[in-house]
Amino acid sequence: MDPVLIDGVLITPQKRILNPSGDILHALKRTGSGYIGFGEAYFSTINSGAVKGWKRHRRVTLNMVVPVGVIRFVIHDDRSNSPTAGLFGDISLGGENHARLTVPPGLWLAFQGRGDGHNLLLNIIDEEHDPGEADHIDLAVTPFIW
Numbered sequence: 001m002d003p004v005l006i007d008g009v010l011i012t013p014q015k016r017i018l019n020p021s022g023d024i025l026h027a028l029k030r031t032g033s034g035y036i037g038f039g040e041a042y043f044s045t046i047n048s049g050a051v052k053g054w055k056r057h058r059r060v061t062l063n064m065v066v067p068v069g070v071i072r073f074v075i076h077d078d079r080s081n082s083p084t085a086g087l088f089g090d091i092s093l094g095g096e097n098h099a100r101l102t103v104p105p106g107l108w109l110a111f112q113g114r115g116d117g118h119n120l121l122l123n124i125i126d127e128e129h130d131p132g133e134a135d136h137i138d139l140a141v142t143p144f145i146w
Contacts, residue, residue, distance in 0.1 A: 006084045009089060009101070010034045011101055014098050027122055028063050028100060040125050040128045045119065047118060048113045048118075051139060053074070055134050056108045058106070059105050060105060061102065062102065062109070062123055062125060063125070064093070064123050066093040066122075068118070069119030070094035070115040071112065071119050072091070073101055074109070075088065075090075076109075077107055079106050110139060
């Protein structure tokens with residue numbers, strides 16, 4: 001089943017350079033699609049089976065890569081003027097699917113650890129973190145079934 005693509009969301013395959021001593025995984029280039037500026041980069045871990053979300057950024061563009069484990073991302077579009085309004089996008093990154101997920105402001109995001117143990121997320125955002133910039137709602141508020 002192909003993932004539902006939400007309007008404005010990009011999935012950009014990333015280069016993985018195999019090396020017997022340890023691989024090199026690309027994440028984001030200034031000249032790459034989805035790059036609109038640099039504000040901060042941070043890592044987040046999520047345990048296998050755990051779910052974090054829902055969160056919606058009002059200004060920030062997310063650029064997320066999973067260098068360790070597998071993470072399932074679900075994006076909900078509740079923008080009334082969007083051609084994908086009301087839809088959920090669902091994609092897993094990490095492991096064999098080394099890609100960057102770019103999520104523009106205005107979309108709800110939740111994610112679930114799918115790999116064994118800790119799963120690691122790298123998020124590169126276009127401005128420094130501001131705790132008042134995002135909205136949060138409980139997982140049970142949306143009709144998505146994990």
